[in-house]
Amino acid sequence: MNSNNRQFNLSRRNSLKFVAGAIGTGILAARAGAELAAPEPVIAQNNVTPDQALQMLIDGNQRFVNAMRQNPNQDFTRITQVAPSQAPFAAILGCADSRFPAEILFDRGFGDIFVCRVAGNVATPEEIGSLEFGTLVLGAKVVMVVGHENCGAVKAAIEGGVLPGEIGSLTDAIKPAVESSKNQAGDKVANAVKANIRLQANRLKASPVINQLIQEGKLKIVGGYYDLDTAAVEIIPMAWMV
Template sequence: MQKPQKLINLSRRNAIKYGGGFLGTGLAATVLGSNLVKPEPVAAQNPIIAQNKDITPDQALRKLMEGNKRFVEQKRQTPNQTRERLVEVSESQAPFASILGCADSRVPAEIVFDQGLGDLFVCRIAGNIAIAEEVGSLEFGSMVLGSKVLMVLGHSRCGAVEATIKGGRFPGQIGTLIDDIQVGVERAQQQSGTNKLEMAIQANVIHQVELLNQSVVLGDLIDKNQLKIVGGYYDLETGEVTLLT
């Protein structure tokens, strides 16, 4: 019987590494396309959801960043947070953007980007790492739900990245996060600069974007100009998101 650690490794980096061989056959896309992409009569009758589906990746990114600008300037509109919106998205969803963010309690995506119910498809995990389960979720959010932009969102003073830099032994499953952050840390160590933590945080974001770009499902959407993948850096003190890629 295999040890759990081996199963964990297989479900992460190896799943991304070898996934292309399976997806390259076209079988996965065919199965997902036939079984998951269903007509959505509610969405078709819902002008707000339909509007999200029709925007371009560039427009989606602009909408995301404009929301963050409102947040920073304390001019939040808190859109799509009414009872009516709750009813509108109760049976159907079409988020215009996806976020792979850190689990840090100080970085709630809907608030940071001034969005509401049904606007964002959010996956959160310590270190905003693109493990297989997160990639699969984001593939679903983009291919099936129609998200047009996918942002990997790191943030200042990230504890997961700091722990990776310090190294050592970690209790429970905490250590399983370290390998996926290590690449960014090593890249930052080779760069000139004094704030190695912030450099590593940003390098980790860029690495996770690279991993997402290896997805055949997401890559196909990018080739069709239906998706854009970007990296972002959130400043805990100012609330501002800066694009890294």
């Protein structure tokens, strides 16, 4: 075999390998997309009611505050149980603040709570989509929107001004709450934080997916105010606008 034929055969063999690899990659990508679009049914169906799910969060927080933690579902047995699938009983939209570790504060473990955290606990399209997935697909029965004492994002929204990068997108999402609470008596930051909890809860409730679950009695949305000094989460009254 001369050198030209040898080079042609090698080039042809490499091309076939490339095509086969590309086909294989395409199949894997399609399979991954299908798994995201149609996740496997959960193994352990979540049969609690929305009221029961909320009470489980309240009870867990009270255990933590009273130094009576049970640390449920935090061992390796639980890890193997939920590895194939998940059925969280609750979902939380909370602040990204490092002082708000949701599973610890509510005394829960692996697979119990579907948590979305973002500065200012704002309901962005991505957060709303995530919580639609956590409720409609995974079966969480309660969504708690949790704001906290002395929230830096809320303070920045109150102070105003130009902020670098994308930080301003967070404060812009909070400003309507600041405006609605500015004439209230008392601590203006605490008032704005609570108004922001209600604002973001209303944005979640405006989701057709989430609203339908609420109408069917399969889900409820509540607001929680987290006290950094005591670790207690206070359930605050809501004012629904949608």
